[in-house]
Structure formats: C-alpha cells, structure tokens
Amino acid sequence: MKLDFDNEKSIYLQIAESIEDDIIKGNIGEETQIPSTNQMAVIYRINPATAGKGINLLVDRGILYKKRGIGMFVTTGAKKIIQDDRKNSFYERFVKTLLEEANNLGIKTEELIEMIRKGGRTGE
Amino acid sequence: MSEFILETKMLNKSYGDVKAVRDFSVGLESNKIYGLLGRNGAGKTTFLNIIASRIFADSGEVSFFGQNAIENQEVLEKICYMPEKDLFIDIDRVSRILKTAALFYDNFDMEYALRLCKKFELSVNKKYKNLSRGYESIIRIVVGLASRAPLTIFDEPVLGLDAAVRDLFYRELIEDYENNPRTYIISTHLIEESADVFEEALIIKDGMLVEKLTVEELKERARYVSGKASAVDEAVSGMNIVHTEMVGNIKICTIFEKLTDEKLKKFEAAGTDVSPVPVQKLFIYLTEQDKEVMI
Numbered sequence: 001m002k003l004d005f006d007n008e009k010s011i012y013l014q015i016a017e018s019i020e021d022d023i024i025k026g027n028i029g030e031e032t033q034i035p036s037t038n039q040m041a042v043i044y045r046i047n048p049a050t051a052g053k054g055i056n057l058l059v060d061r062g063i064l065y066k067k068r069g070i071g072m073f074v075t076t077g078a079k080k081i082i083q084d085d086r087k088n089s090f091y092e093r094f095v096k097t098l099l100e101e102a103n104n105l106g107i108k109t110e111e112l113i114e115m116i117r118k119g120g121r122t123g124e
Numbered sequence: 125m126s127e128f129i130l131e132t133k134m135l136n137k138s139y140g141d142v143k144a145v146r147d148f149s150v151g152l153e154s155n156k157i158y159g160l161l162g163r164n165g166a167g168k169t170t171f172l173n174i175i176a177s178r179i180f181a182d183s184g185e186v187s188f189f190g191q192n193a194i195e196n197q198e199v200l201e202k203i204c205y206m207p208e209k210d211l212f213i214d215i216d217r218v219s220r221i222l223k224t225a226a227l228f229y230d231n232f233d234m235e236y237a238l239r240l241c242k243k244f245e246l247s248v249n250k251k252y253k254n255l256s257r258g259y260e261s262i263i264r265i266v267v268g269l270a271s272r273a274p275l276t277i278f279d280e281p282v283l284g285l286d287a288a289v290r291d292l293f294y295r296e297l298i299e300d301y302e303n304n305p306r307t308y309i310i311s312t313h314l315i316e317e318s319a320d321v322f323e324e325a326l327i328i329k330d331g332m333l334v335e336k337l338t339v340e341e342l343k344e345r346a347r348y349v350s351g352k353a354s355a356v357d358e359a360v361s362g363m364n365i366v367h368t369e370m371v372g373n374i375k376i377c378t379i380f381e382k383l384t385d386e387k388l389k390k391f392e393a394a395g396t397d398v399s400p401v402p403v404q405k406l407f408i409y410l411t412e413q414d415k416e417v418m419i
Contacts, residue, residue, distance in 0.1 A: 009400065010340050011320055038302045045294040046320040047157055048302055050340070 011046055015054030020082050023063070023074055030074045034064065037072075061085070129154045129275060129307050130175060130193070135184035137170055137331075144170040145181070146331040152307060154274075157297075159322035159339070160311040163411045167331035168311045169208065172279050176205035188275070204229055204273035206264040208280045214253035218246060218263060222270075229271040236300075237270035243292065257284035265293055269300055277309045282318075290314070294321050316404040329411045339403075346406045347383065350376040351396035359394035363387070367409035378409050 022028040037055055041048040055072060058064040063078045075081075086093075102112050128151035135148040145167045152158060162168045173179045175186050177195050186193040193199045212221050218241065226232040241248055244262045255263065261283050268276050282290045298321065301308070309326075312318050319325070319339050327335040335342070349360050353375040360377045367378035378401055391398045401409075 010343060012340065041302065042295060042299050044320070045291070045298060047323045047339075048298065049156075049323050050320065053340075 011044075012050050012054035012057065015040065015044075015046075015051055016057045019054070019058060020063070020086075023078050024082055024086075026079075028074055030076050030078055032074055033070070034072050034074065128152055128187075129189060131185075131187050131190075132175065133185040133187075135171070135174055135181045135186070137174060137179070137181045144331050145174065148184070148328075148331070148333055150326065150333055150336060152309070154307055155305040156323045157301065157308040157310065157321060159315075159318060159325045160309055160328065161313070161315055161325055161407055161411075162311075162328035163313070166328045166411065168328055169279055170331070171328065172205065172207070172277055172309070172311065176200075176203055176207075176277060178205070178207070201228065201230060202273055203275045203277065204268055204271035205277040206268040206279065206281065208283065211264065212252045214251070216252050217248065218250050218252070218255075219248040221252065221263060221267065222248070225267045225271060229273050231272035233270050233272055237266055240266045240269060240296065243296070244289065258286070258289065261285050262289070265296075269296060272304050272306065275307045275309070279311050280313075281310060282312065282314060290317065294318065297321065315407050316402065319403045327407070327410055334410065342406065343400065343403060345382060346378060346380050346401040347391075348376055348378055348399045348401055349391055349396050350374055350399075351394070355394045355396050359391045359396045366406075367412075378406070380406070380410065 019028070019034060023030075028034060034055075035043070037048055037051045040046070040051040040055075044051070055064060059066065059072075061081060062075055063081055064072050065075050067073055098112075107115075130152045131150070133149050135145050136143070137145040148167075148171060160168050160172070170179070174181045175193065177186075177193065177200060180194070188196075188199045188202065191199055193203075216224075222234065222237050222241075225237075226234050238248070240246075244266065246259055246262050246266065250259070252260075252263070261281060262285070264278065265281055268278055268281070282293060285293070294317075297308070310318070310322070319342075322339050324336065324338050325342055326333060327337075337345075346366075349356055351359075352373065353370070356375040356377050360379055363379045364381040365377050366380045369376045388398065
C-alpha cells in the first residue's frame with residue numbers, strides 16, 4: 001500500500017492505482033478482501049467520498065466486487081484485466097516520454113535499444 | 125422541506141464603508157465536509173457569525189432545513205459553532221465547559237469528549253484562561269467533535285497547533301464523521317494539508333463566494349501552461365487565466381476552467397508545457413488582487 005500521495009494528481013485515481021499496483025505485484029491476491037473505504041479515509045486523512053470514488057472506479061472495471069455486509073473483494077481475473085489495460089496504455093504512459101527525452105538528449109535509436117537490453121528484462 | 129441543510133440567500137453585511145459579506149448565496153447539502161477558504165479579511169468569519177446567529181446580516185436570508193435560522197432556538201441547538209475566539213468563560217475549568225456544552229447540544233457525547241481530552245492531552249481541571257493558544261484550539265475541537273451537532277462549524281480549528289496535533293485532528297474528524305455523519309464547515313488557510321479532507325471547497329474573496337466546487341474539480345481545472353510567450357498566448361487565448369508570470373523569456377500562465385481534450389490538444393499543438401498546479405498555489409491565485417507578477 002502506498003503511504004503518501006503526490007499532491008498534484010487526483011487522489012481517487014491514486015487510490016485506484018495503488019490498489020491496482022498491489023494486485024499486479026501480488027500483494028493483494030484475487031478473492032481477498034481489501035481495506036474498507038472508511039479505513040482508507042482514516043489512514044490517508046482523506047474524505048471518505050474520495051476513497052469511495054477510487055474504489056468504485058475499480059468496481060466499474062470488474063477488478064473489485066462487493067460482498068454484501070462483508071466488504072470489497074478482488075475479483076478472479078483482476079490481475080489480467082489490469083495487465084491488459086496497462087499494456088494498452090504502456091506506449092502513451094512510458095514509451096512516448098522515453099522517446100521524447102531520448103530526442104532531447106540526442107540519444108540514437110540503437111543506443112536506446114542497447115540501454116534497454118542492458119537494463120536486464122525480468123519479464124522474459 | 126429544503127434539499128439543503130443550510131441555505132443562504134443574498135446575505136450582505138457592512139462595517140462602515142467595508143462590505144464584509146456581499147450577495148452571499150449558497151446551499152449546503154447534508155453530511156458533507158465543506159472547506160471555507162479565503163484570505164485574511166475575506167469575510168469568512170463574518171459569514172460564519174451570520175449563519176450561527178452571532179451577528180445579524182444587513183439583508184438576506186439564512187435557512188436551516190427550510191426553516192428560518194436567525195435567532196431560532198430550535199435551529200440553534202442543531203448548530204455547533206466553534207469560533208476562533210471569544211467563546212468560553214475565562215474562569216471556567218475545562219470540565220465545566222464540557223458540562224455546559226452537554227446541556228446545550230442534544231447529541232453531545234461526554235464519554236467521547238473525555239476520550240478526546242486524553243488523546244489531545246488536555247487536562248479537564250485546567251482553567252480556560254490558563255490554556256495556551258494551542259489548547260484553546262484543542263478545547264474547541266473537543267467540544268465541536270463531541271457536540272455531534274447536525275451542522276458543526278469550525279473557524280480556523282488548527283490555529284496554534286503543531287503538525288502532529290493537526291494530523292490527529294484530521295484523523296479524529298474523519299473517523300467520527302464516518303461513524304456519525306453530519307455537515308461540517310471548516311474555515312482554514314492551511315489548504316495544502318486539509319484540502320483532501322474536504323468534499324467541497326467554498327472559496328470566498330472580498331466577501332463574495334467566488335467558487336463552490338469539489339476539491340477534485342478544483343484540482344482538475346487548474347493547469348500551468350508554460351513556454352515561449354507567443355506560444356503560451358496562442359494556447360491560452362480566450363481561456364480563464366488566473367495568474368501570469370514571466371521568468372526571462374518563459375511565460376507561465378495558470379488557467380482555471382474545465383479542460384476538454386480539445387483544449388489540451390491546443391496546448392500541445394502550440395508547443396507549450398502543461399503541468400498541474402498545487403492546491404495552495406491555486407488558492408493564492410484565485411484570491412489574489414494582482415494578476416500580473418514579474419520576476
């Protein structure tokens with residue numbers, strides 16, 4: 001769980017992202033319960049409506065579901081949903097800025113590819 | 125029955141030539157935490173004093189659940205107002221202040237009040253006049269939270285408190301709000317640390333309500349647009365510019381309005397950089413007098 005938020009981005013998006021991060025990294029398993037909106041509001045000192053908005057975002061995307069009277073749980077397949085979504089936005093979020101900065105610095109394509117190789121991928 | 129817990133219509137209040145509150149109309153919904161934000165002298169305290177019937181407006185209306193709220197005892201018992209100063213009797217001990225509050229507010233929870241005193245390390249045997257500035261704030265926090273009044277109003281509740289105690293206040297506020305939902309109005313100028321506690325922000329300037337927005341909207345609407353002056357001018361033309369700065373050849377405009385994809389594309393097409401604005405900065409821009417600053 002993230003313990004601090006950056007001040008410039010919408011808190012509810014950061015709440016949602018932080019839960020997503022925990023799901024992808026396996027810190028929160030599928031079919032396990034996540035902290036309640038109220039607990040999150042108190043931990044982060046944020047308005048409960050904001051915490052609720054972040055959680056609802058994940059409910060709408062099929063990542064969380066509500067067990068009546070118990071709380072919020074991670075759906076089976078949540079990790080896959082998040083990975084697929086993030087792959088789709090990977091270019092916009094990371095590759096584009098990477099290329100921009102590489103251009104600013106005059107780094108050539110071959111150099112860039114070499115750097116990525118050197119970085120040691122763990123996903124393969 | 126009104127949909128609002130509190131509604132004001134065209135409130136006006138002058139002191140001599142100074143208009144402290146001007147044409148102030150607002151409707152507040154039940155069970156939300158509102159932040160009342162304004163610079164010193166913007167009229168926050170005057171507005172709060174009027175809605176709590178501590179002073180009279182020159183003109184305008186205040187209603188509470190649709191009922192006239194001015195000097196209406198039945199209504200006043202449902203409003204707990206903790207002003208910044210002049211509230212308690214000097215020679216009273218803390219324990220006495222709590223007992224008096226318990227008589228006045230129907231929902232007052234004495235057990236909770238005593239628990240809060242322990243948490244905030246406020247001795248119930250101390251006389252009010254012997255409390256330091258910080259503890260004067262703390263007793264207000266204790267009474268306000270424990271009042272459980274449907275409308276609880278704090279004017280500058282964290283004045284004179286160190287960071288740890290301010291943090292404890294925000295924590296207690298949120299926790300109690302969840303267990304006992306009610307409407308809060310909290311005025312403050314420490315915006316950066318409190319903004320996320322509020323559901324909506326009321327921004328007041330020169331006695332007028334200039335913005336009433338959710339804190340999320342407030343953040344989403346503000347952007348710095350920077351770059352070469354000509355490019356920035358082109359990108360922001362026709363938009364609501366709340367602040368402009370020149371740093372050498374670089375112009376930084378702060379815009380404040382609903383941002384559509386179309387507008388964001390316009391910024392990109394002009395070759396300008398766009399970045400978010402910290403809340404405290406935005407607040408300064410929205411409430412300052414001079415729009416042009418040269419460095």
